[in-house]
Amino acid sequence: MGAPELESDALILHCRDHGESDKIITLLTKNSGKFDGIAKGANRSKKRFVNKLELFSFLHITYQDSRTGGLSFIKEADLHTSFLRLRNDYNRYATASIIQEILLYGIGEKEPDHQVFNLTLWAFHQLDQNKQQANILYLYLIRLFDLLGYRPDLSACLGCGNSEISRGFSFNHATGGLLCNHCQMAGAASLTPLSAGTINILKKAMHLPLEQLSRLQLSQSALAEAGKLLHRYARTLFQRELHAWKIAEKLLTSDT
Numbered sequence: 397m398g399a400p401e402l403e404s405d406a407l408i409l410h411c412r413d414h415g416e417s418d419k420i421i422t423l424l425t426k427n428s429g430k431f432d433g434i435a436k437g438a439n440r441s442k443k444r445f446v447n448k449l450e451l452f453s454f455l456h457i458t459y460q461d462s463r464t465g466g467l468s469f470i471k472e473a474d475l476h477t478s479f480l481r482l483r484n485d486y487n488r489y490a491t492a493s494i495i496q497e498i499l500l501y502g503i504g505e506k507e508p509d510h511q512v513f514n515l516t517l518w519a520f521h522q523l524d525q526n527k528q529q530a531n532i533l534y535l536y537l538i539r540l541f542d543l544l545g546y547r548p549d550l551s552a553c554l555g556c557g558n559s560e561i562s563r564g565f566s567f568n569h570a571t572g573g574l575l576c577n578h579c580q581m582a583g584a585a586s587l588t589p590l591s592a593g594t595i596n597i598l599k600k601a602m603h604l605p606l607e608q609l610s611r612l613q614l615s616q617s618a619l620a621e622a623g624k625l626l627h628r629y630a631r632t633l634f635q636r637e638l639h640a641w642k643i644a645e646k647l648l649t650s651d652t
């Protein structure tokens with residue numbers, strides 16, 4: 397008697413060969429969240445898996461959880477979209493790798509969240525179609541942090557409550573909120589200055605319906621400020637450097 401057979405839409409976050417013919421893959425699934433599974437015979441089977449179990453692919457899978465809490469068994473996979481450009485185009489690959497790294501280290505196992513799944517699917521689709529990689533990445537991250545419970549508070553100065561956002565506001569990475577120029581302590585290292593325009597467009601990005609999100613276009617200066625804010629905030633939240641971001645940093649700033 398095995399565990400019940402389950403099915404879900406899924407995105408591949410990581411895959412590696414295991415032995416001669418198997419593959420171990422890390423999936424972000426709509427119904428079961430993130431988990432590791434083994435596809436037996438993936439490198440041999442012509443029908444079930446061939447050309448489907450590739451990094452960033454969007455699939456529908458049938459799977460069985462392991463009784464012992466180990467790897468799940470991937471039984472079948474149907475390809476929705478391979479997102480080929482995310483693997484073949486270096487800029488796209490570098491940007492998608494930042495999302496990959498944040499999801500691999502930043503979210504728990506088997507904690508399904510349809511919104512995180514749908515947002516990530518949106519981002520892969522946009523990165524695959526759209527040349528504005530930094531714009532898509534930053535819109536994705538500001539929404540993802542919100543969904544993970546780390547919503548940046550951009551409504552008012554956390555020090556004095558001043559909600560008339562104007563010049564001189566900065567983002568404090570430790571508190572996840574704004575400080576006006578009167579409340580900023582001299583020499584505080586973890587502040588990123590933000591213009592009122594950047595604050596407004598980031599607030600908008602958190603509220604728009606997902607199907608309208610790709611219409612938001614950050615200006616050059618907003619991209620530069622948002623990139624700095626999100627990179628530093630991610631490092632503070634996850635208490636680690638994001639290697640993929642270090643690698644992609646030059647691309648993200650030149651692509652703007």
Ligand SMILES: [Zn+2]
Pocket residue numbers: 553554555556557558575576577578579
């Ligand atoms: Zn203040």
